[in-house]
Amino acid sequence: MNTSETAVEMRSISKGFNGVNVLNDVDFEVRSGEVHALAGGNGAGKSTLMKILQGVYQTDSGAILVGGRPVQINSIQDAKAVGIGMVFQEFSLVPSLTVAQNIFLGAEPQGRSGLINDKEAVRRAREVFAEMEIVVDPRAQVSALGTAYWQLTEIAKALAQNARVLIMDEPTASLARHETDALFDLVERLKKRGISIIYISHRMDEVYRIADRITILRDGRRLLTESLSDVTPEQIVEGIVGKKIEGQLSYQQRGRDAASAAPILEARGLTSGKRVRDVSFTLHSGEILGLAGLMGSGRTELARVLFGIDPLDSGEILIRGTKAQITNPRRAIAAGLALIPEDRRDQGLVLDHSVRDNLLLPLLDKIARGPLLDAAAGRKLSNSLIQKFAVKVAHPNKPVRLLSGGNQQKVVLAKWLGTEPDVLILDEPTAGVDIGTKSEILAMIRELADTGKAVIVISSEYPELLAVSDRVLVLRDGSITRELGRNEIADEESLQLAVQGV
Amino acid sequence: MNNRTISTIAPEPGGLAAVRGWFGELDWRRYVIYIGFVVVFAFFAVLLRDQGFLSPNNLLNIFRQTATITVIAVGMTYVIACAEIDLSVGSTAGLSSVCTAMALSQWGIIPGILAGLAVGLVVGSVNGALVSLLGIPSFLVTLGMLGIAVGVAQWITASAPQPILNDTFNMIFGSGNFGPVPGLLVWSAVFVAIGAVVLSRTKFGRQVLATGGNRTAADFTGINTKRIKFQVLLISGLVASVAGMLYAGRLESGRFQWGAGDELSAIAAVILGGTSLFGGAGSVVGTLFGALLIGLINNGLILAGLDSSQQQVVRGAIIILAVALARKK
Ligand SMILES: Nc1ncnc2c1ncn2[C@@H]1O[C@H](COP(=O)(O)OP(=O)(O)OP(=O)(O)O)[C@@H](O)[C@H]1O
């Protein structure tokens, strides 16, 4: 197979929304059988470029060539017809249908009578999975499967439609470690069969692991396209961010000895359902406590219990030494807690509301004048938050839905830090966030702890966890199995071993 | 941490470019109701010149006839903005008119008014409690309540109209004027004004919109969304009961048929006014114009001499057209 053959080429693509240029003269070329990483900061235009290839948006100018021939892609159907498939960031499956029904949705195999032949669909779905060398029951209802299988079903769906180019937009964001490994194995196999993969990710290690070449976009322009063997990670990061980043991702011993400070939050024997079992720990002011564990180990559930979203079956929470009745988020907020939730689109933001309205939602009391809200005060407060957290917005009145992922996350952070909490709980705070913003967020976490606030960080990315945590609790099946001071953890490897319980 | 050199906020617009930018961004779909209102008004003004469409009396009549719908629709705006629906408003108005009339003839004006409000309080609380505490969809709860309220009203009156002979009551609720201004106009103005300010300028209003826009995020932000859902249904019930008293005052009687079918007109007015059927966005002033547009159409079609079956067809077509134009693309 000839790997230098061009599968898809996009030539001087430009695209603007309401007069604002998002892509400028971008050239992008993918060869058959290669994994091509598409990198760039939040809002650089990666998703927009891919949506053009996918027929979701139409380009303002420029051309798309598939196999050397110019094509018009005006809809997702057009894209499918020329062999371009996408694994959506937000899944496009119908949960109430089976795997096979989803795979052939809209292209159901029909019998001679013209009725849908479900048996045939199941058989062909099996074939696709066999080619992918993975085991999934085509008759299972999608809603009963885990996220990893949703993704595999999405991939199978694209393959069943004879996709030659697969676009994956941050596919590992919601995958556990071993699921990521399985996905990468699958990518390798697809590659061997000549299928090209466009891979969007903010995780540098993943890019190096599977990609052959990389294209970096910055502010809607192509910065470079290189073979990965020819660029260093430092060059890539600098290309994405536009400047050097040093030291943010390594642990910095902070001045104060947090453990000797007064405890601000104490959990005693917290138990809730099956996911939080007899959890006890102490959190001091000025301390950053990391929670490590596999998917489903109960980290998120523990955060939800602390914030009063899930009820406690037994155990108690003490704030500054006195028992707190945290039975709902309102009480948690009153007790000085804030939770940056795991899923910002569903739990953190009202997507159709403006950036300003989202920022002010927990702060309405601050801008109230008598029974009314003071619009001018609200503008001032929200503008100052936008400035302080360097949120990149066209205008604060625009819906937050239009922001890129990283900027949405900054809005969630800004919204909660505006409440000036004493204890901040962050659940996967850098998911989908670019490397520049990530280092900003990590610096912000340290800064907060330095001002005496206590922080709990949940993260599946070990480098990030190790970069900020003064202490790490390892959770497994809802209970704490290890408690490690930062200096007891030599490196990522040893944390990973601790998490796996070795 | 914020040493990045990006401009974070677009400069406040100024000058000519700003004007162009402003118009460029102006989303005309949001103003369809106002444009539609003006267009329909102008159309009737020309076409029905000789039928007296523009006479002050006819214009006041339009206001008078839409007043109760407007009032009901103000409450409905809250319910729909909160991503719920209230189908029981029409029959609540009917039940309220009946209870007011009966209590009034027994015990006098104040107990009469209180009886009417009590109907709204009870219906709204029951709706609210079932929706927010038991989590039953409001569509089902209020559909059931629609039947119950109208049934009770018919039952306790044995289907007979309950005349109201108290002139003070009739004056205040509907028949009378405040100076040169018809009382009904004042009522709807008061409800629209309060409704608009509360929805857009108070904490409660913001929380209603947030709950309707994304309930999970609202919960995570510490908003008591159960209470918000309860409150909007309570408001809707109370407002509907006041509308019932306006029927009673204007028509000088309580009757179970008063308000029948109003839920549909109110929902149409709210949606025409730009409130999202899926919650999260709402405008009370838009609702007012939605109600007025419906009133305008009714009035114009009558003056044009269409019979009631033709009126219904044309009205339905215009509503679908307006909503189609106003929808997000
Ligand atoms: N439909 C839209 N209307 C207006 N602006 C948009 C729209 N879609 C995207 N944008 C803007 O275009 C820019 C590029 O967005 P895009 O989603 O392509 O970024 P991205 O590189 O995928 O970022 P991320 O890494 O955060 O996912 C952003 O500034 C975004 O706000």
Ligand SMILES: [Mg+2]
């Ligand atoms: Mg993106």
